[in-house]
Amino acid sequence: MNYYYLDATNTPQGPFSLEQLKALLAQNVITPQTLVAASGAATWIPIIQILASTPTPAARFSANGSYCPDCKRPVDFGCSRCAACGRLFLPQKRSPFGYFAQCISLYATFSGRATRAEYWSFALVTFLISFIICLLFPILGDAAWFLFGLCWLALIVPSLAVTWRRLHDAGYSGACYFLGLIPAVGPIILLVMTLMDSKSGPNQYGPATKYP
Numbered sequence: 041m042n043y044y045y046l047d048a049t050n051t052p053q054g055p056f057s058l059e060q061l062k063a064l065l066a067q068n069v070i071t072p073q074t075l076v077a078a079s080g081a082a083t084w085i086p087i088i089q090i091l092a093s094t095p096t097p098a099a100r101f102s103a104n105g106s107y108c109p110d111c112k113r114p115v116d117f118g119c120s121r122c123a124a125c126g127r128l129f130l131p132q133k134r135s136p137f138g139y140f141a142q143c144i145s146l147y148a149t150f151s152g153r154a155t156r157a158e159y160w161s162f163a164l165v166t167f168l169i170s171f172i173i174c175l176l177f178p179i180l181g182d183a184a185w186f187l188f189g190l191c192w193l194a195l196i197v198p199s200l201a202v203t204w205r206r207l208h209d210a211g212y213s214g215a216c217y218f219l220g221l222i223p224a225v226g227p228i229i230l231l232v233m234t235l236m237d238s239k240s241g242p243n244q245y246g247p248a249t250k251y252p
Contacts, residue, residue, distance in 0.1 A: 208245035
């Protein structure tokens with residue numbers, strides 16, 4: 041399928057294939073908000089909407105992030121655009137278990153950013169694990185305490201790490217985590233901070249995770 045886009049003077053340009061439009065986007069000839077329309081269509085929509093509905097090739101996984109599907113160079117988690125070739129990365133929504141797995145893969149990674157979905161998905165799955173272990177207490181007896189302690193030790197580091205990254209994503213220093221140690225009001229302050237939406241664009245802690 042071919043597409044046309046509207047330039048700065050609202051003049052249609054094209055036709056282009058979707059891959060050609062991606063290349064123009066990478067070269068900053070057009071922007072994610074540039075209006076495009078398929079051949080024969082009367083409706084013009086931002087190209088970002090078309091890309092969002094197009095399956096994105098899975099990036100290979102690495103210790104520090106992933107690899108760009110186009111130029112194969114490493115990119116950070118949450119990066120919205122490849123710094124090397126300009127490839128646009130659209131935020132990929134995951135299930136709660138998918139976000140939990142991502143947090144485990146970033147086990148002790150305190151740098152970077154984490155969205156609310158990632159943070160609260162990790163919290164939800166952690167709660168479910170604890171709940172299931174509690175149900176096993178009548179069956180396992182004292183062994184359930186051992187299992188509970190083992191899970192707590194295994195999850196304490198990624199829990200701290202994802203909270204640190206969540207604070208980064210909201211525009212706060214990760215050290216604000218220690219505000220939670222203030223009696224009475226501390227946990228409330230920390231809760232409010234983790235509920236804050238992602239800051240748009242990149243910040244000092246990493247690339248954009250939710251908004252370009």
